[in-house]
Amino acid sequence: MGDFFSNLSLGFGVALSLQNLGLAFLGCLVGTLVGVLPGVGPIATIAMLLPITFGLDPVGALIMLAGIYYGAQYGGSTTAILVNIPGEATSVVTALDGHQMARQGRAGVALGIAAIGSFIAGTFATLVIAALGKPLTGLALLFGPTEYFSLMVMGLVFAVVLAHGSILKAVAMILLGILLSTVGTDLETGEERMTFGLPFLADGIDFAVLAMGIFGIAEIMRNLDHTEHRDVVRQAIGRLLPSKEDFRQAAAPIARGTVIGAILGILPGNGAVLGPFAAYTVEKKLAKDPSRFGRGAIEGVAGPESANNAGAQTSFIPLLTLGIPPNAVMALMVGAMTIHGIVPGPQVMTKNPDLFWGMIASMWVGNLMLLIINLPLVGVWVRLLKVPYRLMFPAILMFCCIGIYSINSLPTDVMFIAFFGLVGYALIKLGFEPAPLLLGFVLGKLMEENFRRALIISRGEIMTFVDHPVSAGLLVVALIVLVLALLPTIRKGRDEVFVED
Amino acid sequence: MSEAIPGGPGPARAGPLRSPQGLVAGLTLITLAALALWLTRDLDQGTLRSMGPALLPDWLAIGVGLCGLVLVGMSFTSDGHGLDRWSLRGPVLVILAIVAFAVTIRPFSLGAVSSPGLGLAVAGPLAIIIGGYATPEARLRDLLILAFLLTPFCMILFGDLLNLPIPIFPQKFAELFPATWSQKQILRLTAAFFAGGALLVFLLYPRHHNQSVDAADHSGRI
Numbered sequence: 001m002g003d004f005f006s007n008l009s010l011g012f013g014v015a016l017s018l019q020n021l022g023l024a025f026l027g028c029l030v031g032t033l034v035g036v037l038p039g040v041g042p043i044a045t046i047a048m049l050l051p052i053t054f055g056l057d058p059v060g061a062l063i064m065l066a067g068i069y070y071g072a073q074y075g076g077s078t079t080a081i082l083v084n085i086p087g088e089a090t091s092v093v094t095a096l097d098g099h100q101m102a103r104q105g106r107a108g109v110a111l112g113i114a115a116i117g118s119f120i121a122g123t124f125a126t127l128v129i130a131a132l133g134k135p136l137t138g139l140a141l142l143f144g145p146t147e148y149f150s151l152m153v154m155g156l157v158f159a160v161v162l163a164h165g166s167i168l169k170a171v172a173m174i175l176l177g178i179l180l181s182t183v184g185t186d187l188e189t190g191e192e193r194m195t196f197g198l199p200f201l202a203d204g205i206d207f208a209v210l211a212m213g214i215f216g217i218a219e220i221m222r223n224l225d226h227t228e229h230r231d232v233v234r235q236a237i238g239r240l241l242p243s244k245e246d247f248r249q250a251a252a253p254i255a256r257g258t259v260i261g262a263i264l265g266i267l268p269g270n271g272a273v274l275g276p277f278a279a280y281t282v283e284k285k286l287a288k289d290p291s292r293f294g295r296g297a298i299e300g301v302a303g304p305e306s307a308n309n310a311g312a313q314t315s316f317i318p319l320l321t322l323g324i325p326p327n328a329v330m331a332l333m334v335g336a337m338t339i340h341g342i343v344p345g346p347q348v349m350t351k352n353p354d355l356f357w358g359m360i361a362s363m364w365v366g367n368l369m370l371l372i373i374n375l376p377l378v379g380v381w382v383r384l385l386k387v388p389y390r391l392m393f394p395a396i397l398m399f400c401c402i403g404i405y406s407i408n409s410l411p412t413d414v415m416f417i418a419f420f421g422l423v424g425y426a427l428i429k430l431g432f433e434p435a436p437l438l439l440g441f442v443l444g445k446l447m448e449e450n451f452r453r454a455l456i457i458s459r460g461e462i463m464t465f466v467d468h469p470v471s472a473g474l475l476v477v478a479l480i481v482l483v484l485a486l487l488p489t490i491r492k493g494r495d496e497v498f499v500e501d
Numbered sequence: 502m503s504e505a506i507p508g509g510p511g512p513a514r515a516g517p518l519r520s521p522q523g524l525v526a527g528l529t530l531i532t533l534a535a536l537a538l539w540l541t542r543d544l545d546q547g548t549l550r551s552m553g554p555a556l557l558p559d560w561l562a563i564g565v566g567l568c569g570l571v572l573v574g575m576s577f578t579s580d581g582h583g584l585d586r587w588s589l590r591g592p593v594l595v596i597l598a599i600v601a602f603a604v605t606i607r608p609f610s611l612g613a614v615s616s617p618g619l620g621l622a623v624a625g626p627l628a629i630i631i632g633g634y635a636t637p638e639a640r641l642r643d644l645l646i647l648a649f650l651l652t653p654f655c656m657i658l659f660g661d662l663l664n665l666p667i668p669i670f671p672q673k674f675a676e677l678f679p680a681t682w683s684q685k686q687i688l689r690l691t692a693a694f695f696a697g698g699a700l701l702v703f704l705l706y707p708r709h710h711n712q713s714v715d716a717a718d719h720s721g722r723i
Contacts, residue, residue: 055665
């Protein structure tokens with residue numbers, strides 16, 4: 001317990017320095033600013049803003065990026081409530097009741113309870129991360145390549161199950177992602193694989209290029225097909241501070257949402273997406289009068305929003321302790337860390353304790369910032385929402401170009417985002433989801449490395465993955481989850497969860 | 502989220518094909534798998550004990566191909582989505598804009614042809630204006646103002662404040678100034694000049710009124 005507090009105080013010492021406080025503030029502000037724009041989700045936001053953190057020291061850069069992430073997430077909720085356009089999957093449920101509240105002139109209360117719920121959830125999640133960080137890191141150090149490989153297989157299976165749409169297509173995307181990660185020079189033999197003899201492919205496909213192409217650029221192309229006219233809520237925003245009655249109604253949902261979100265967020269394979277859906281379903285089931293849901297029930301905003309934020313934060317756990325990014329946003333974080341020369345994994349905590357604990361403490365600081373920034377600035381966000389898409393996307397396009405150019409100063413990188421943009425657009429049109437592809441791509445290199453090591457250690461015995469008990473356990477869990485997802489009755493439930501909009 | 506892919510479950514179509522989207526998706530996967538197998542044809546698979554460079558890519562390609570086969574098979578047995586409308590204007594202009602940026606930001610040579618390095622001062626507005634026309638609702642006046650405002654903003658932000666190594670203007674341009682001027686001074690002056698251009702367009706160019714707000718329909722996809 002003493003450790004817990006000394007670590008946290010070390011972290012707060014780092015996070016509360018004037019510079020880092022400023023960076024957290026800036027990150028949250030810019031993140032919200034971009035995240036509020038309809039059609040720009042957290043992944044695109046982070047990919048776009050990555051270059052502005054290059055000049056900073058690693059601690060500052062990661063604190064700012066984390067701030068951008070929360071900001072973008074919260075900004076997405078604001079858009080969901082005010083315009084009924086969820087910027088990303090996790091705010092889909094917020095839009096259901098949040099927008100109805102806005103139509104009844106209670107937009108302020110909805111935004112307020114979302115911010116307060118997020119803050120409470122964030123505080124709890126920060127404590128969870130601080131408490132679990134050490135033991136999980138210890139566990140990670142016990143993991144050999146065999147266990148790591150199985151853990152990643154399990155993570156990818158979770159990602160398949162949690163992706164919406166066809167399971168088969170999600171599997172194909174993951175395999176394709178891993179396949180893409182093998183492009184480039186083979187580390188063991190030095191032979192070039194699938195490079196078409198092109199020199200800039202020898203180092204493999206750059207992660208940032210792939211991510212910005214299939215998320216940033218492909219999103220623009222897709223959105224251009226689908227622009228439609230929607231009205232920003234015209235009613236007054238109303239009072240921001242929820243009344244006593246609102247608090248009484250929202251308290252329990254916030255608590256439940258926090259716990260649900262925090263637990264699901266830890267799962268490798270994008271569990272954070274499931275949090276808000278699960279929280280909403282639970283609230284609806286527990287409510288005395290379920291028919292109020294979808295018509296502006298405050299519980300329907302408080303629960304999912306808390307779950308959303310708790311999950312967003314606890315999804316840092318697999319990244320910080322095991323070095324495995326559980327979702328696309330965390331994959332971008334890996335990219336950012338590597339640019340700053342930090343290899344994510346259990347050694348981060350022992351080698352860079354100020355970075356590790358500073359980042360955790362800054363999560364809480366960031367949540368506080370969101371509360372302070374967002375409520376007074378609601379008016380500004382509302383005006384931002386009125387920027388038409390025809391002006392927004394050329395700006396996004398230019399930022400993407402500058403961002404990707406500034407990473408390596410290579411014009412070919414810029415052209416590649418156009419190529420991957422087209423690939424991403426085609427995939428979307430064919431009903432494939434790009435997120436599993438990205439996750440497979442990020443985990444691919446790690447998987448190949450660990451797969452090889454495990455086989456070398458076991459002298460080519462494939463059964464090593466089953467002989468090691470921990471590894472076998474992880475694979476069994478993966479198998480059970482996959483089988484459950486394929487069962488017709490569960491499938492139906494899964495579809496219902498994702499069709500709720 | 503189901504509306505993310507419009508087109509909807511199509512009605513029972515004439516003929517044996519029941520999911521055109523599934524068929525094309527499956528064929529795409531098979532093509533990709535074949536391409537990967539063809540590219541790694543000369544590489545050694547090795548054994549499990551000492552894996553060759555091609556072992557993993559080959560097996561992954563086979564996996565991708567199998568998924569494709571199943572998709573093709575299923576497109577004849579179960580109902581699925583129809584093919585979506587593909588637009589040409591959006592993707593083509595977006596790609597053109599990006600390529601324009603890439604070839605003008607710094608000297609780029611392709612074979613015998615090489616482009617002059619013009620820097621952000623040219624590449625930025627070019628990307629915005631070409632890209633802007635990707636939507637039929639594009640208006641030159643607004644795009645000009647946007648280009649003249651965003652470009653100096655990015656110059657100051659990335660070049661001046663963040664010191665990123667991005668070429669800002671052509672070298673020839675910098676030589677026009679007295680040698681005593683620093684790069685940053687030229688940069689700031691250029692930025693101010695651009696902002697002035699935005700103001701000029703704003704004042705001189707006739708405007709059209711349009712009240713409606715369009716926004717991207719982003720049905721909860723990530």
